[in-house]
Amino acid sequence: MTTVSKKIDSGRGSPRHVDVLIIGAGLSGIGAAWRLQRRRDRTYAVLEGRDHLGGTWDLFRYPGVRSDSDMFTLSYAFQPWRGKKSLADGDSIRRYIEDTAREHGIDRHIHYGTKAVVASWSRKQSRWVVETREGQDSRVWTCSFLYICAGYYDYERGYQPEFAGVERFGGRFVHPQFWPEDLDTTGKRVVVIGSGATAATLVPALATTAAHVTMLQRSPTYLAALPDVDRTADVLRRHLPARIAHALIREKNVLSSQLTYWLSRRFPEQTKRWLRKSALRCLPDPAYLDRHFTPRYQPWDQRLCVVPDGDFFRAVATGRASVATDRITRFVESGIVLDSGEILEADVIVSATGLSLIPLGGIGLSMDEQMINVADTTAYRGLMLSGVPNLAFCVGYTNASWTLRADMSSRYVVRLLDHMRRHGYTTAMPAFPPGRARRPLLGLTSNYVQRSAHLFPQQGERDPWTVSQNYLLDRLTFVFTDLRKGMIFDG
Structure with missing residues (x-):
């Protein structure tokens, strides 16, 4: 394992701390922010590496770019889609995300041009230390919980x-x-x-x-x-x-x-x-x-x-x-x-010819200065990593609208945070049983998926280590599931 440097030059004074740090201001990140701020008892910030929000819908500007999922499920449950088309063009989707962020005050929490590079977990402090790049400068953020909503497309290069x-x-x-x-x-x-x-x-x-x-x-x-x-x-x-x-x-x-x-x-x-x-x-x-x-x-x-x-x-x-x-x-x-x-x-x-996929937005993870190989971890309910505390990531369905599962993940994160607060826990870490069989996280046979499958965490063979592609089933299990199953909590 590679050792991470102890010294991080923030370049802009002391680290800034929030309870929850969201990475990415696309569909997932804006939806996660809305879910979090409803509680009004946690501070949060959204870090966006680009100069605009929208994620995929800001990146792709080729002729005819549009959704291939209907907008009534790709949009948010809390923000009605009012567009005429069910399969909308990219500009309309980007404006919808912008309008949502502005209407709910989420835009005031977004820090643009701020790319998360490395996130290091400190057991001693029970917090994440996140190094970011802002142009030629660097800055350090800290948070109690890290939520990566950067999808899995490599924005820097296509295949x-x-x-x-x-x-x-x-x-x-x-x-x-x-x-x-x-x-x-x-x-x-x-x-x-x-x-x-x-x-x-x-x-x-x-x-x-x-x-x-x-x-x-x-x-x-x-x-x-x-x-x-x-x-x-x-x-x-x-x-x-x-x-x-x-x-x-x-x-x-x-x-x-x-x-x-x-x-x-x-x-x-x-x-x-x-x-x-x-x-x-x-x-x-x-x-x-x-x-x-x-x-x-x-x-x-x-x-x-x-x-x-x-x-x-x-x-x-x-x-x-x-x-x-x-x-x-x-x-x-x-x-x-x-x-x-x-x-x-x-x-x-x-x-x-396709896209390049990258896990967790390409952010390097470490724990007590030792790098974490994401491919060695197992996905817990398709949104956390085995052996990694206080971190969630967001990916959508492959057979339905991305936002359906993204919102499910955000609801689960809020529920988990509420559980930790009620019981006085500072950390929550999934623990995958040793010796259990594993299989690829993304089940499609598409070339762009297969090329990158070795970079991603895997999934197990049984709950809570499997990733369902069934929204109706997930809607029941995510609400009523036992938060303690497969999880180690520590105060």
Whole structure:
């Protein structure tokens, strides 16, 4: 194990202390702050490494960026979504987060441009010492409880495979995570490499003005054509108060998504037929669909990509876009040479090849000056780490809206803190039973998940060490579960 330096130069005077320190001002962090401040008996601060709040929805600015979860479940239970679209664009989501933070006074607790680098637990003081970077300066914060709401995307770098001859390409080569503000694809030939949610979003958005857009994929992905507007929601919002309508729509969509997921896993062949049938309504070419949209895996082995109103299929049907299923041999000045020998000519190539994942926002953890390898820990209820006191992290569901599980985690953290205060405890640490079997925390087979799985904590085989992907079950267990199970408390 590596030793952490005892001396931390704060650069800005004495450390600042709060009861709870939240890392990240995205959807999760703002939701966590709202849950915490309802108690009004704890101090808190939110540290945000970027210059704006919004997290993912501030980072990604590529054309057409939007949610692939409905906004009535991606939004907060306490803040009704009033937008017209159920599958909203990135700007609308970012404004929603900003409005929520401002309306509830959370924005006054956010410290921008403050990146948490290392968090060190002191047994003697029963607190975390968090070193941050603010430009060229450093500062130290301390807290009794650390809540990391930084998600698991690496904001500094996206995944970029090595392509032979890429330096020979004569046009623009970009990654959607860092979309250039000066890039204009109007009248250009565009190739989008990849077939995930980002590619499925980019293709129809670029096809509105580009000369032609080709999605180049190694293998197909399941795409689900769903309505862009929730008609039932519109009816309820016209006739009921906003909060009541929001709650009813949220419950409807939760039940619908959970039932759809269960049916997809239980009856995969019927699900495949349904997906094909819905796609044929937008792209009435069975041979084309069978060639380019028939994955080798089962539905929900990887996250299902949603295309609102079938916009992707419609772009292909009109001829503004097309799909090529092949492998890349090399780049040349005019475009890409495929294994088949075909050359895809392009003015712009977008490498939508996936994201890089990183646990806990890349923050280094240590305990009494000894570094903690997160991969050696086991996730407790999917939100704490075995052997690590007074720390929680927040990740969402892979089969439902991120916010559903994020809010569940925040409620649990508040409940745990209340329990500690009532009993006079200063620390709470999960203790994983020795010798028990473990398995990966993130259960998807997607390449971007598998590439980074070795960096993340694992999960166990039984409660409270398993991570459920069932919101309805979690809603019961998180509220009524025994907080003492698997936990060591100390006063």
